[in-house]
Amino acid sequence: MRELEYEAIVIGAGAAGMAAALRIAEGGFRVALVDREDHLGGILMQCIHNGFGLHWFKQELTGPEFAERLAEKVVAAGIDIFLNTTVMDFSVSNGVKTLIACNSEQGVIQFNARAVVLAMGCRERNRGNIGIPGTRPAGIFTAGLAQRLINVDGYVPGKRVVIIGSGDIGLIMARRLSWVGAKVLAVVEILPHPSGITRNIVQCLHDFNIPLYLSHIVSRIEGKDRVEAVTITPLEGGTPEHSKSFRIECDTVLLSVGLIPENELSKKAGVTIGHDTGGPKVDAHLMTSAEGVFACGNVLHVHDLVDFVADESTRCGGYVVDYLRDQIGEEKQGAVTAGANVRYVVPHRYVPGRDTHFSLRSIIVKDRGTLLIKRQGAVIKKKTVQHVKPAEMIYFKMRGSDLPATEGDPAPLEIALE
Amino acid sequence: MTAATEQEIICLGCPNGCHLHCTSKKGHAVDVTGNKCDRGVDYGREELLDPKRVVTAVVKTTSSELPYVPVRTTAPLVKPLIPELLHELYQQHVTPPIRSGNPLIENFRNTGVNVIFTRSIAE
Numbered sequence: 260m261r262e263l264e265y266e267a268i269v270i271g272a273g274a275a276g277m278a279a280a281l282r283i284a285e286g287g288f289r290v291a292l293v294d295r296e297d298h299l300g301g302i303l304m305q306c307i308h309n310g311f312g313l314h315w316f317k318q319e320l321t322g323p324e325f326a327e328r329l330a331e332k333v334v335a336a337g338i339d340i341f342l343n344t345t346v347m348d349f350s351v352s353n354g355v356k357t358l359i360a361c362n363s364e365q366g367v368i369q370f371n372a373r374a375v376v377l378a379m380g381c382r383e384r385n386r387g388n389i390g391i392p393g394t395r396p397a398g399i400f401t402a403g404l405a406q407r408l409i410n411v412d413g414y415v416p417g418k419r420v421v422i423i424g425s426g427d428i429g430l431i432m433a434r435r436l437s438w439v440g441a442k443v444l445a446v447v448e449i450l451p452h453p454s455g456i457t458r459n460i461v462q463c464l465h466d467f468n469i470p471l472y473l474s475h476i477v478s479r480i481e482g483k484d485r486v487e488a489v490t491i492t493p494l495e496g497g498t499p500e501h502s503k504s505f506r507i508e509c510d511t512v513l514l515s516v517g518l519i520p521e522n523e524l525s526k527k528a529g530v531t532i533g534h535d536t537g538g539p540k541v542d543a544h545l546m547t548s549a550e551g552v553f554a555c556g557n558v559l560h561v562h563d564l565v566d567f568v569a570d571e572s573t574r575c576g577g578y579v580v581d582y583l584r585d586q587i588g589e590e591k592q593g594a595v596t597a598g599a600n601v602r603y604v605v606p607h608r609y610v611p612g613r614d615t616h617f618s619l620r621s622i623i624v625k626d627r628g629t630l631l632i633k634r635q636g637a638v639i640k641k642k643t644v645q646h647v648k649p650a651e652m653i654y655f656k657m658r659g660s661d662l663p664a665t666e667g668d669p670a671p672l673e674i675a676l677e
Numbered sequence: 678m679t680a681a682t683e684q685e686i687i688c689l690g691c692p693n694g695c696h697l698h699c700t701s702k703k704g705h706a707v708d709v710t711g712n713k714c715d716r717g718v719d720y721g722r723e724e725l726l727d728p729k730r731v732v733t734a735v736v737k738t739t740s741s742e743l744p745y746v747p748v749r750t751t752a753p754l755v756k757p758l759i760p761e762l763l764h765e766l767y768q769q770h771v772t773p774p775i776r777s778g779n780p781l782i783e784n785f786r787n788t789g790v791n792v793i794f795t796r797s798i799a800e
Contacts, residue, residue: 297742307747307795309731321733323747323796327777410735413745438734438763457694461687462730466756646692 260367265291265339266583267374268358270346270524273301274565275556275572276378277329282576283376284336288583291370292338293360295345299333300326301380303565305407308431310458314566325565344368349375349528351549356528374551374579377525377539378572381518381557389423389516393480396487402428402515406435415439417511421489422446423477427455427563427650429515434463444507446471447491452624454515454650456563477512478504486510518561528552535603536560542608543592543615544578545571553579560605560618563652567618574616591669598633598675602649609672611664615657621676624648630655633673635665647676686724690716697721729753732762733795736769736781743798746771748781751791758786766792773798 269280272294283290298304303311306322313319316328333340341362348359358370383401400408400416406428408414418441422429425448433443446464451474453460464471472491478499479490489512492504520538522530531548533540538559539547546553555575556568581587592608597619604619621628628647632640640661644653662672688695693713699721700708709721723729731753735745754762762785769781775798782792 304796307733307735307749309733309749319731321747321749321795324777327797410747411743411745413735413737438732438759457687457692458689461689465687466730 260369261365262369262371263291265289265370265372267291267376267579268293268356268370268372269376269378270294270349270358271301271378271380271556271558272296272299272333272340272342273378273380273556274303274326274329274568275380275558275575276301276376277326277333278569278572279376279378279553279555279576279579280338281329281332281336282573283374283579283583284338286576286580286583288580290338291341291372292333293341293344293346293358293370295343297343299330299340299342302403305403305410306431307410308435311565314564315569322565329569341368346524349524351528351552354551356551374553374582375528376575376579377522377530377547377552377554377558378556379521379524379558381520381561383428383514384517384519385514389514391423391477391480393489394482396480396482396485398482398486398510399480399512399514402426402432402513405432405513409435409439415441416513417441417486417509419444419509420511420513421477421491421507421509422513422515424448424515424517425450425453425455425460425471425473426515426517427459429513430455430459430463432513432515433469434467437467437469441511443467443469444509445469445491447475447477448473449476449494450474452648456650480512486512518557520558520561522558525552525554525558530554533603533607535597536605538605541606543606543610543613544581544587545575545606546578546582546587551582553582560603560620562618563650567652567654571616571618593665593669594671596671596673598631598673600676601674604674609657609662609669611659611662611669613659613662615659615662617655617657617674619653619674621647621649621653623676625676628676631675631677632657632661633675635670644676682725684725686721688712688717688720690714690720699725701725728756730756730759732759732792734763734766736766736771738775738798739770739772740798743773743796746775746798747795748792749795750785751793752789754785754788754790758788761786762792774800 266288267290303322303326311325344362346360478492481488492499539554555572602620625647630642733749777797
């Protein structure tokens, strides 16, 4: 078995992994970037629509263009890239992180490193996660799988399609399917409001006269070998009103019902996973509960925009550099918790007196909301936020001067929305 | 568009997402209501009279590793021309090497809009 030594290893070569690896290489450290796919860029390569890069590259790009720009920098930085390489095991002992990986050319490889960055992204929730009754025919795809089939492999997965969930990937696929000649008959959303952004509702549904059924569920899928029809039922007062159900004949069902951070590998190394995000719990340096193991991008929490993934991951790479230089001290950190109307806040800890970037997701929809940062029962900072909605992450930076040290251990910080 | 037409349009000028009520007469948008700012007027006028969209698609390649390559328009294209453009793209069969950013179609139907590749493929 080949044994390779690096100062840092980044698992996953999507936007997060590439941005983190770049920052580590810029810091002068030897870093390896490992990915199971045969290309750099991860999921971006199948996201051929525009809307990427407005913040990061200051111009509107498609997914592959965004990825290629980052990839060119990664290659130019001389980072060791291992493609077609699957990491199978990950353990930590005496400060040394060991990854067991394999590929078809080199066989099994053991990587040893002082620091590891988790950047594996996320996976899609599927039929099992939402429990739709009915038969189990062919023709049921997650939206991302359908996206890959059409945009990378060139297959159109069906002709008459019903999409469950109004997340952005599902909406983007409604347009994509319409443009390749399929008929999208309905988008069915369980919530009373769309999960995707308004631009996509307009340009992906209204442009093609695709009906959006809010507060509706698919209550049954029919078909023996292939999907033949679905039954759609409205929710009234939160319960299905079966007398008002209707049936749509279709051959394909797409699911766009949310994403889950991909942490099977993280769990092997004993990393603590948060119930709120589904990703690792991280401290002020984006370090997980395993010392020297960091996380960024969608493996940490599901983002809306790749620009913010790249942003967070570059910061993460910076913390890895600090760690490798032994500059992450033993300074005491305080807990950060989600208060009223907030689903989660990342990171889960902060250092008093230091600038901290927070990402948080709202539970409520509100035109004009107020962020309340509380400590020891008092509001220490207020901030107005426009157009609060669960579909759009809220980012903000707390200045260190607004977070002075408290007596004794740093007091917990609570972030709420009203 | 000879007679007066009315249309409900959601403004995408900013995250406010105002519901615009647009009325046009003989091809000239004359009335936009429901907008909170001036951008709504411009947006409603353009959406009603001359809506445009960026088009993205994939075209066939002769590469065995990447049988399809993604492309996009360099600017939004007028909506009525989109089916024609898609039809033309689906007839294409391109051979690597392909360089992201290079043009596949230039000045489509004299609109000034080009179609460029958005992914590179080596030989």
